[in-house]
Amino acid sequence: MNRIRLSKFALEENYPISDLILFLNENGFKKREDSNELISENEIQFVKNNFNSYLNQNSENYEDYKNKFLNKLTTKSDVNTPVQLKIIEAANREKLLVERIIGFTDFDWEFLIAKYNGEVSQPVPFSIFDEIICDLLLVENLSKRKIGEILGLNVADDPAERAIVEKSLKSLKDEDIIEGTTDGYQLTDIGKEYAKNGIKYSYFNRNFTIYFDTTGRNQEHAKSELRKLKSEKSQLPVKAVPVSLEQIREFAVFQAPEVHFPENNYILQSTTLINAEKYIAKLWVIFLDNFKENKSRVLVYDESQNKIVEQLSKDLNNRDDLKKHLLEKLVQNTDELSITEEVKSSEQIHEENELIEKQNLLDVAQKAENTVEIQKLQREFKTQKRSFNSTEFELELKEIFEESNDELWFISPWLRYHAIKYRYNYFEQQLRQGAKIFIVYSLPEKENDIMADERAKKMLDELESKYRNFYIHQLPKFHYKNVWIRNKNTPNILYTGSFNILSFYVDKNSKNVRQEQMIKIDWNDETETMYFNFIEEFGKKYIMKEGQSFNNLIDSVPFTVDVEFLSKIKTIDNIKLNTFRNIGFPNFDRTLEQLEKSKSIALKQLGKDVFLKDLMDVQNQVETLFNKKVNRITKKKLLDSFDTLIQDYYFFKDDFSEELNELYKKIGKLQTSN
Numbered sequence: 001m002n003r004i005r006l007s008k009f010a011l012e013e014n015y016p017i018s019d020l021i022l023f024l025n026e027n028g029f030k031k032r033e034d035s036n037e038l039i040s041e042n043e044i045q046f047v048k049n050n051f052n053s054y055l056n057q058n059s060e061n062y063e064d065y066k067n068k069f070l071n072k073l074t075t076k077s078d079v080n081t082p083v084q085l086k087i088i089e090a091a092n093r094e095k096l097l098v099e100r101i102i103g104f105t106d107f108d109w110e111f112l113i114a115k116y117n118g119e120v121s122q123p124v125p126f127s128i129f130d131e132i133i134c135d136l137l138l139v140e141n142l143s144k145r146k147i148g149e150i151l152g153l154n155v156a157d158d159p160a161e162r163a164i165v166e167k168s169l170k171s172l173k174d175e176d177i178i179e180g181t182t183d184g185y186q187l188t189d190i191g192k193e194y195a196k197n198g199i200k201y202s203y204f205n206r207n208f209t210i211y212f213d214t215t216g217r218n219q220e221h222a223k224s225e226l227r228k229l230k231s232e233k234s235q236l237p238v239k240a241v242p243v244s245l246e247q248i249r250e251f252a253v254f255q256a257p258e259v260h261f262p263e264n265n266y267i268l269q270s271t272t273l274i275n276a277e278k279y280i281a282k283l284w285v286i287f288l289d290n291f292k293e294n295k296s297r298v299l300v301y302d303e304s305q306n307k308i309v310e311q312l313s314k315d316l317n318n319r320d321d322l323k324k325h326l327l328e329k330l331v332q333n334t335d336e337l338s339i340t341e342e343v344k345s346s347e348q349i350h351e352e353n354e355l356i357e358k359q360n361l362l363d364v365a366q367k368a369e370n371t372v373e374i375q376k377l378q379r380e381f382k383t384q385k386r387s388f389n390s391t392e393f394e395l396e397l398k399e400i401f402e403e404s405n406d407e408l409w410f411i412s413p414w415l416r417y418h419a420i421k422y423r424y425n426y427f428e429q430q431l432r433q434g435a436k437i438f439i440v441y442s443l444p445e446k447e448n449d450i451m452a453d454e455r456a457k458k459m460l461d462e463l464e465s466k467y468r469n470f471y472i473h474q475l476p477k478f479h480y481k482n483v484w485i486r487n488k489n490t491p492n493i494l495y496t497g498s499f500n501i502l503s504f505y506v507d508k509n510s511k512n513v514r515q516e517q518m519i520k521i522d523w524n525d526e527t528e529t530m531y532f533n534f535i536e537e538f539g540k541k542y543i544m545k546e547g548q549s550f551n552n553l554i555d556s557v558p559f560t561v562d563v564e565f566l567s568k569i570k571t572i573d574n575i576k577l578n579t580f581r582n583i584g585f586p587n588f589d590r591t592l593e594q595l596e597k598s599k600s601i602a603l604k605q606l607g608k609d610v611f612l613k614d615l616m617d618v619q620n621q622v623e624t625l626f627n628k629k630v631n632r633i634t635k636k637k638l639l640d641s642f643d644t645l646i647q648d649y650y651f652f653k654d655d656f657s658e659e660l661n662e663l664y665k666k667i668g669k670l671q672t673s674n
Helices: 006-013 017-026 041-058 062-072 083-094 128-139 144-151 159-174 189-197 222-226 245-255 310-317 320-333 346-367 371-384 390-401 417-432 454-466 525-555 563-570 574-578 586-625 632-648 657-669
Strands: 003-005 038-040 099-125 178-181 184-187 199-212 231-233 267-290 295-302 337-340 387-389 407-411 436-442 470-475 482-486 493-501 512-522
Touching: 003 006, 006 017, 006 038, 006 041, 017 041, 038 041, 041 417, 041 574, 083 099, 083 267, 083 295, 083 390, 083 417, 099 222, 099 295, 099 320, 099 387, 099 390, 099 512, 128 144, 128 159, 128 178, 128 184, 128 189, 144 159, 159 178, 184 189, 189 199, 199 222, 199 245, 199 267, 222 245, 245 267, 267 320, 295 310, 295 320, 310 320, 320 337, 346 371, 387 390, 387 493, 390 417, 390 493, 390 512, 407 525, 417 436, 417 454, 436 525, 454 470, 470 525, 482 525, 525 563, 525 574, 525 586, 563 586, 563 632, 586 632, 586 657, 632 657
Parallel strands: 407 436, 436 470
Antiparallel strands: 003 038, 099 199, 099 267, 178 184, 231 267, 267 295, 337 512, 387 512, 407 482, 482 493, 493 512
């Protein structure tokens, strides 16, 4: 296991070294304030997880330290943003003020890539002779001799001039432009067309590919958009592509103009399918509810590009059948959405009307390109926004997580995996910065009710074990959702759960859709009372838990007690319990005082023999060297041994003060040789 110097680690992390050493010793890691003291990887991880919380509770200068510490952090890059939050952020940038995010779902966007070999006719300019001959034949049919005479060539007697005419005639005949014999030539039907346009055509074969968007059904932009997606080839064979030559020509104008572009007289004459393969791109479809126009629309998000794909969004919005199917599925499978007979409340209607008015003002400002007014309206909306549906609330939380906080409370009847998964990395970031996090969930209303998703509970149990400033408790049954943000230097913030009614219908009975939301309200006396009731319940849980840990240790005392066992008793979790100390709960304070007395008694009873042995070892070393000269290194080692004795057995300092003082004086009197 790698180890580095403790002083170097403290300097790099901007940790106060004296507080750090005290923290480590209080938690069973024996350390001295020595430039050569080392710290292991496991110890470093423990410090990073819990030291800031310790300072928050114990250091008078914590705020100054905290500001210096946070200045080092690049908060936004420290946390890997879950893809779900990236989706919400992207949608939030695109949506109108009069739209709310309903939700989102993953979606397989299917398309075909077909490879063809095509025969293409290509325009070729006439040579001078070819053009003149065709122009003559447009007027009348002519023999070879007559053509020569008009051109001023003696085809009867001059072999060279005859060869020139015969070569041109043969070329035109081979290209099916003229027909006939030496006695008379005439233009074919296609030859007449070529002669009138002044060009002829050559033919060539070329391979090309066509993208068929079987999902969006927009072939004009299929190739340019679909080739950007991260997709996987389907293993299922494509036996046929059911399109005609005319359809391929239509698609090729946009996707393969090198084989078909009538404006430049490139004409695809025939095709042979070489192969076709099916591809699937994993995308996300986001649904927006427009309460101004009482309708929904979709946005398509591509994770690989981290953006909304505008063209695919337009295409899917044109697929009413598919859009309706996906929306119905989303409503059915989303816990925060449900079918209801309820109608919009007057409060919701009032809030929506205010947003419609702001959207109208914003539309006017955008049309006038008034950037000052646009920014002003956007700021007003952000600061005045008080309601957030469940997806929008994740963005609100993200902004909170990106600030430094003292206490965060998450109160919900259930622990759902998707909610914990989104927030897990942010929880860890806040915990490492010293914030306390409290998770409250409800006891079941019925015997078989499952209130905590197994995966979510496992993740939270890991945090509870890893961090001394993370707390979780299951309290008597309740049905509300709250989030509390408590800070020493700013007003407390309260979010409480509510519902709104969406503006569209998803089934044939035209029932409404109800969506969960969180409302931001002012902290009040009722919430303050609830807070103290909750914190008292948490205190009861954790004092009982730590008391049980102490009793388990006392019930399993080994035959030979050593420093490691004593360390387990010493480190019964003071950090976790300090949160509830001296804040108005006398029963807790009495129980904690009794626990600490019991720890002190146990340490003295169980540690006396091992303490006396270690004390005697140091005394004997000093006695052996007392009348001799020793080097400075030896004397320093003895002083270090004395310091370790004091740190490991601080609970004997008063009982053995004379012996310890005498030992310290003797070490000081040792004569050094250099």
